Amino acid sequence: MALHFLLESAADAAVGDVVVLGGAEAHHAASVRRVRVGEAVTVGDGRGVWLTGTVASVQPKEVQIEVTSREDVPEPQPRTVLVQALAKGDRDELAVQAATELGIDEIVPWQASRSVSRWDAAKVAKGVARWETISREAAKQAHRPRLASVSAPVTTAQLAARAGVSRMLILEPTADAALTSLTWDAADERDVVLVVGPEGGIAPDELDVLQAAGATLVRLGDTVLRTSTAGPVALALVNAGLGRW
Incomplete structure (x- = not known):
């Protein structure tokens, strides 16, 4: 190639x-x-x-x-979005890299309540720039015609507001529904938003807020995946469900 x-x-x-x-x-x-x-x-x-x-x-x-x-090359419809909770070490960065290679359209950092890593005001610009660099290089390696955008970090309240205008899927190991059980309507052009929690999982009160706003809890299987792995795995299944793979 x-x-x-x-x-x-x-x-x-x-x-x-x-x-x-x-x-x-x-x-x-x-x-x-x-x-x-x-x-x-x-x-x-x-x-x-x-x-x-x-x-x-x-x-x-x-x-x-x-x-x-x-x-x-036109922008894909629907767009796919990864909301990645900040994680310790380089686990969130690994998720950004892999998701970009797999075709994610937007990446959103999330300061979840259980995130060990914290971006204070001084770290936000540096953190977003770091994710942009990782995503850009991954897009080049993957020969993507469109770069993924990296948005500013969001709070749980801001994430809940987005749930009302998108198809938001919360990756939660205890969920009753499997991601593979979902159906996909080609006419539905809402963003597909995949939300991944930090190492300790998403807090119960955060799950309640997001569900009340319209998000759906889904599981990936019988095992618990790392925060660096869950998003890319879910995106691969969404790509298949949307007929892109």
Whole structure:
């Protein structure tokens, strides 16, 4: 499969144009991936533009690519959203990486009451930027035409407000309904929002608030998955249910 690179100005390119990678992306192409003149590559803007092209010239700080075809990939409907509770270590970051590879459209950090990791005001911008970097690199590796967006952290109250306008599924090991038992209506364009709790699980009062707001509790199986694993596993099942896999 051809190597894939990101370039914001790709949105302005047409067949026959030459697009230029510079900065970190040029370094990655020339020095890390060692592209060669004549090699086929793909370039995207992360918002649906997908260019196929041939490398025309390679310099350490500039790589030129002649565009041979262009495709504009529409945003999927419904969108899939991962609400990931903050977790200790790198477990939440592992979830962000895997979910991006599997096609998640939006990632929302959640400061759950049982989250060991806490993002105070000084950490929010740094934490969101870190998740954005992880998601961007995962999207490139997966050859995605669209990057996943990383939203600002939400409270439980803000999450409950979102439950009323989406199909929110709370991953809860004690739930009666299995995620695999759900049915999917192709005409339902509401976001599918997967909510994953922290290491200690979602607190009972939080479950009550979210259920009262319209969320549905679902389980993944008879075992309890880590917070880093549950979201990607659930997304894989949703992808299959929506006919994307």
